[in-house]
Amino acid sequence: MRVPADEGSGPMGFGADGVFRAMGGSRRAVARLVIMSRSRTAHPMITAAALAAGGLLGAVGWIRRAAHGHRYGPESVPPAPAVLVLGAKVHPDGRPSEFLKARLELARRLYQAGKAERILVSGDGVRPDYDEPGAMVDHLVAAGVPADKIIVDRAGLDTYDSCLRAQRLFGLTELIIVTQTYHLSRAVGIARLLGLTAYGVGDATVRRFRRPWVVGTIREQAAYLKAVADLARRRPPAHPTDP
Secondary structure, three states: OOOOOOOOOOOOOOOHHHHHHHOHHHHHHHHHHHHHHHOOOOOHHHHHHHHHHHHHHHHHHHHHHHHOOOEEOOOOOOOEEEEEEEOOOEOOOOOEOHHHHHHHHHHHHHHHOOOEEEEEEEOEOOEOOEOHHHHHHHHHHHOOOOHHHEEEEOEOOOHHHHHHHHHHOOOOOEEEEEEEHHHHHHHHHHHHHOOOEEEEEEEOHHHHOHHHHHHHHHHHHHHHHHHHHHHHOOOOOOOOOOO
16 A cells, blocks of 8 residues: 655755745745744844744755655555665664664565565664664574575665665665655655665554654654755765775
């Protein structure tokens, strides 16, 4: 079953006009914020808050617009050469968190259903005492995925890096991205704005963990601002090669 998509359609080019057009239903709200910020009687704190809110709405609108129409359910997602599993918290004993386990289970299902030939696990594996990709590989192999069907990216330090490295280091032009649903639009939007043909499949099974789900959803909104900055300057990956 198709996951409901975000408002808007088609990726937009970067720039003030492009971002403003991408805001869709938020346009009037942003205009009011800009007018408020320019008022001579506006308190400096109100001005700063209005500008920050306008920037956030613009960032969210631009990236979500790029992801529109490219989020699917596990059954309807188009096949692709690889599934990209974005990293998440790993416990000190090496066990994946519930959020990461849910992503890995979804990737395993897609692989076993023939939706992809490989699984690319991408996360933070550059520190000696913390290894997201290693935990992801162990979990997938234990779940029945052949080790030679798993690609390991040990320097996917954030969503932007994971998508860019999938393209530059691993030569992928088309992929399925797996993450939680609140993160999916940003991940797919970033990938498509980088030039990848990206489809997204989201997990909502861990919504039962209410507090981390709410915290993750709130943090996600602020992360759009960083994503816009990374895309605007085409930031190179933190680690251009395999660390």
